[in-house]
Amino acid sequence: MKYQQFQDRLPGMMNLDGVMAANKTGSLPQVGHDCAIIMYKGKTAYAAVLMDQLDDVIAGKQTISRIGKHIYYYLLSGI
Numbered sequence: 001m002k003y004q005q006f007q008d009r010l011p012g013m014m015n016l017d018g019v020m021a022a023n024k025t026g027s028l029p030q031v032g033h034d035c036a037i038i039m040y041k042g043k044t045a046y047a048a049v050l051m052d053q054l055d056d057v058i059a060g061k062q063t064i065s066r067i068g069k070h071i072y073y074y075l076l077s078g079i
Helices: 057-077
Strands: 020-028 031-040 043-051
Touching (some): 031 057, 043 057
Antiparallel strands (some): 020 031, 031 043
16 A cells, blocks of 8 residues: 555645555546555554545545545644
8 A cells, every 4th residue: 555656535635754655546437435544753544535426536536635634734733
């Protein structure tokens, strides 16, 4: 998962300096998903986002990226 070529979903809006993101994407017609392990300074987040009935696949990818961005900011916040 660490060597995933498709970085446009959960890690898509992350600055990966100092952050390790290992993810695995997948898709079928009108379906998109990504799961990831995201690590920063000893904190680890596990995420799985599954979407179906997508009329707009690009909008689905953007939504998954925004979820990843929120996880990223949470890890950086130190909470």
